[in-house]
Amino acid sequence: MSAAPVIEMAHISKAFPGVKALSDVSFACHAGEVHALVGENGAGKSTLIKILSGVYVPDAGNILLNGQPVAVKHPVESLRAGISVIYQEFSLLPERTVAQNIFLGRETLRNGMLDMAAMRAETRRVLDLFGAGARVSPDAFVSDLDVATQQMVEIAKAISLDARVVVMDEPTAALNEAECEVLFQTIDKLRERGTAVIYITHRMREVARLADRVTVLKDGEVAARFDMPPVPEAVVHAMVGRDIADFYAPSATEAEIGNVVLAVQNAGNAVLRNISLELRAGEIIGFAGIQGAGRVALAMAIFGQMPFTSGSVTLNGANANFSHPRDAIRGGIGLLPGDRKAEGLVLMQSVRDNGMLTSRAFGNLAASHKSNTHVNLSSMDGLLDRMQVKAASYEQDIKFLSGGNQQKAIVARWIALKPKVLIFIEPTRGIDVNAKAGIYHLMRELARQGTAIMMISSDLPEVIGAADRILVMRSGSIVAEFANGAAETDIMLAATGETEVAA
Amino acid sequence: MTDNTLPQADRQKRQLPQVNPVYFVLAALIVAIILQNPAFVEPTGYMNFLKRAAPLAILAAGQVYVIVSGGFDLSVGSVITLVVVGSSMLLNNDPNATWWVIAVMFGIGIGVGLINGLVVCYLKVPSLIATLGMMITLNGVAFMWSGGAPRGYLADSFRFFGRYNFTDLPVIRILPVAVIVLLVLGYALYWLMHRTNLGRMIHAIGDNPRAANLAGVPINRVRIIAFIVSSLSAVAAGIMLGGFAGVSTDVGIGYELQAITAAVLGGALLLGGRGSVPATIAGALTLSAIFTLLNFLGLPQPVRQIVQGLILIAAVAIAVQRRKHTGR
Structure with missing residues (x-):
């Protein structure tokens, strides 16, 4: 683990008309660790990730990559900087093959023609890193794959792009138990390779299983930070710990x-x-x-x-x-x-x-x-x-x-x-x-x-x-x-x- | 998250353009026609204009049902052709057959609308394609029925609706039957669209079919009825056109696009949810007035087509700009 974090977001603030989405949020992730970002709906998790991936520009604060400030103003810039975001809705083209998806927009050429063999080989190499090479053919159509496998293709795409930071936004939302376990093993492999993984969730079990660090967001602010895997109760307390407003009607007698x-x-x-x-x-x-x-x-x-x-x-x-x-x-x-x-x-x-x-x-x-x-x-x-x-x-x-x-x-x-x-x-x-x-x-x-x-x-x-x-x-x-x-x-x-x- | 209410001043401004601009355009065109041809202010002038415009006006008033429900009906032109050709075959020069032939034609109209609606609702074929297929099919049917060479002519009793004028009346002097038909059917279509549960539900399914379904609107039934109304109005238009056009397999060609253009001129939204029968009729009269004006100016048929195409694009472009400004 290197001294400087791979990715650091320092004192980020962002307001939308009428809403303060984030105020003074700092967040860092080191190589080879999984940093869980948790919070209720509307706590600001998505906004923070959209700033990291260049969809939004922050009102204040910096993004540092390996200690160097970078200005990420567009999703393509963040990809180039080595940040891959895997959203809940995948960005794969369903009627294309796995290899075509992984090389989308940066196809390998030979003599001005598509070099299918090279792309297939590279796809297989990346998939093999997760032991998925045997299960997924580079020539399979994405629409024929189940959701968990599609997710693996997304991750493989991030790896082949040489992503140093992989962000996953509630990746288990559409997965069943067994598929979740496959995903967790994939994330373990990413961690071993030295990738920084930012993992967004509100499921405590996943936090306990995966996280090296946890940051809790609440109402656009950092509510708590844990530098070692915390007990679930502590995380939950930080997530929901606000006063119940007294504007509810009295309950039924x-x-x-x-x-x-x-x-x-x-x-x-x-x-x-x-x-x-x-x-x-x-x-x-x-x-x-x-x-x-x-x-x-x-x-x-x-x-x-x-x-x-x-x-x-x-x-x-x-x-x-x-x-x-x-x-x-x-x-x-x-x-x-x-x-x-x-x-x-x-x-x-x-x-x-x-x-x-x-x-x-x-x-x-x-x-x-x-x-x-x-x-x-x-x-x-x-x-x-x-x-x-x-x-x-x-x-x-x-x-x-x-x-x-x-x-x-x-x-x-x-x-x-x-x-x-x-x-x-x-x-x-x-x-x-x-x-x-x-x-x-x-x-x-x-x-x-x-x-x-x-x-x-x-x-x-x-x-x-x-x-x-x-x-x-x-x-x-x-x-x-x-x-x-x-x-x-x-x-x-x-x-x-x-x-x-x-x- | 954000509050959608706007400052009061904006809201006031938004409510100013109450009158549909199509009426101003129509008025301006009529003034232009009168300047070109002063005889237009005579009853024979404007009554003949209304008579010629009546089939398109009725056709467009039916088309707007499908457009407001979120679809298109491209089959109406071929229904017109089928009505004219089919009637001449069935009539076989026998005036006594008029009434049952007309009944058969409306029966065919119900059948065509029903099939269009069923294909769109249950086979999930987009209406553009479903009715395009129907258009091609019906044109083929009309061609086969006539054996390739339409023969005979329509009996005068059949041509009554499109051609006959009541004359020697006080004040207006002449009153074409077609104008009476336009007034009666126009009012009926207005009432059904703007004064009934059905009309409100047609608006709702064109606006947001998912919300309408969750609110209990029988969306398939409503959509099928919209297609049937459109087909029936095409039958009515066909019977009237048979009154002054000859029997041929191309009488109905292009009418579907004229009807859609008229609805758009009347402010109907092409994606559904908004549209008005009276404004659509005004749109049809506007289109006819433009053609009349071009005629007076001595411009040939191809120019008409060019103008119609440009009008369609311009009307939609202006409507989009207007909506941007007023938020409507």
């Missing part, structure tokens, strides 16, 4: 929680295994877990978008294993998608049109758009008024509204149908603090009126603050259940798989 509305028994599909749960009227159930744990898949299964293929679902005692969102809505289930712009809003239509979309979809096609069995223009305006949606006019295109007001309009869409079950996915993503409080109180008010509410959120304090009961998911199963007021640390440990609490 015993009397407010009613009968079971939705019951799922031993249900599963390609992503989900052995799901059993009960949603009660008047109760808000929070779902915690890391990305890809199956929370959204569970919501989409209940909503009929990605139906269960086994097990049973009942709604007020009647079979409710829906195979299409329309059937689920007819049965009394509503869903607020996590990606408002891509899945929730029809952006070019008015606030009213967005609010009335679902009730119109169940009306007669040729009937007037102004009123239907659920709602009419003036009662929709009343709903929007009650939720204090701020708009110049409800006839205004919804795209001009702020995130919080857009979200309220989608809530109005569902309230108009008086659903029995309402599923909120990331209800406050991209919404400012005050609007968040408005959404929490709205959820509580709906629960008081007897709706069973399922809330999926990656914001752990929010789950703890707003939910009456918390279910934790991991790898497609429900692995733990907590009463409200549970400690963040315990939930995080269950979500990352450090301990298993019987559900």
Whole structure:
């Protein structure tokens, strides 16, 4: 291990309009070590990596490569400087072979012609470094490879580029257990070769398995730094250790929680295994877990978008294993998608049109758009008024509204149908603090009126603050259940798989 | 993360251009035509103009359903050809056959729209390709049906809709049947698009199909209906065109692109989610007014095509620039 770190980021600050993404973050990685960068969603990990790879230019601070300051203003410059970033979405061309991908843009030539033999040989040499030469043919098409192998090709590409720093952004997100182990062995090989590896994750198990050092980011600042593999609890504390704001609505009292509305028994599909749960009227159930744990898949299964293929679902005692969102809505289930712009809003239509979309979809096609069995223009305006949606006019295109007001309009869409079950996915993503409080109180008010509410959120304090009961998911199963007021640390440990609490 | 609300001043400015610019363009063109040919202000002048423009206006008003839903219908020109050729074959110079032949033609229209819609929804073929294939197929069908040489002519009872004028009326003196058909169908298409649940859902699926699906909109049903409306409007346009064009296998050629141009002139977004039936009809009248003007100026047919091509590009370019400024 050399004295000077291979890569050092010193006192980096970066602000986006309205948001301070990073302030005074310093971070270094030596040759032959794995430095884990951990933090919650929105802590600034991605921003830091995008600065390192030249996608963003920092407002302040320096990047030092082998002690020499370098100005990385473009992704190509960072590649040339020996920094390879492997993003969650791979940058491989699926309809090209492994060798063609590895040599993309720097093909070997002989007499002005492509030297396929040389490229194949070099590809094989690089793959052999990981003992993958036998499994992966340089002539295989990338689209025929599984995700873990594609990742290996990405890493091989970085090696053949002679990368001294390899950055991996949550590389295990799409991998299964066995594939993860292959990846970890590959990373061990990289470490032996003297490559500096920056490993982004929020899974404690991976930190424990791989990291030589750990840096914890929180709200754009370095919250903790460990120069030796720390105990998972210490890392988790640093990640979540902030005050739970007091803007949540009070939780449900015993009397407010009613009968079971939705019951799922031993249900599963390609992503989900052995799901059993009960949603009660008047109760808000929070779902915690890391990305890809199956929370959204569970919501989409209940909503009929990605139906269960086994097990049973009942709604007020009647079979409710829906195979299409329309059937689920007819049965009394509503869903607020996590990606408002891509899945929730029809952006070019008015606030009213967005609010009335679902009730119109169940009306007669040729009937007037102004009123239907659920709602009419003036009662929709009343709903929007009650939720204090701020708009110049409800006839205004919804795209001009702020995130919080857009979200309220989608809530109005569902309230108009008086659903029995309402599923909120990331209800406050991209919404400012005050609007968040408005959404929490709205959820509580709906629960008081007897709706069973399922809330999926990656914001752990929010789950703890707003939910009456918390279910934790991991790898497609429900692995733990907590009463409200549970400690963040315990939930995080269950979500990352450090301990298993019987559900 | 960032807040999308804009300062109040900007919002005020954005609400100023309320009137669709196509109406100003149309008004300017009509003034230009009158300057060229003062007889245009006489009822015979403008009524004949509306009569000639009516088939395109109805065709475009149907096309805009598919465009707003996020697709294109290139098959409408070939539907027109099929209607004209097929009707002349079925009529076989028998005026008594008029009504059932018209019913058969609308039946064919429903069938074509249904197939277009099913292919797009269930076989997931992009509408551009699905309807292009339909266009080529139907042109072939029309050619085969006529045996390569369309014969006969259409009975006067059939040509009534496109050609007949009521005369000796007070004030307007003449009233072509085609203008009545335009008013009735134009209003019906306006009502269906802008005053019903169906119309709002067509907008929603063109704007964001994924969100519409998750909101419970029956997207396949809505999309198929949009294609059927477009095909039916093509049948209506074909019946009217049969009134003043001869029977040939190339009557419908180019109409699909004129209809799309008219919709774009009327401010419809080519990627769906926004469009208006009245503005599209104004767009069709604008296009016809331009052709009329070029005619008065004595410019030949190829010039018409050049102008139409340039207009299509210019209309989209201007719309994009406008949207950049106003955010719409």
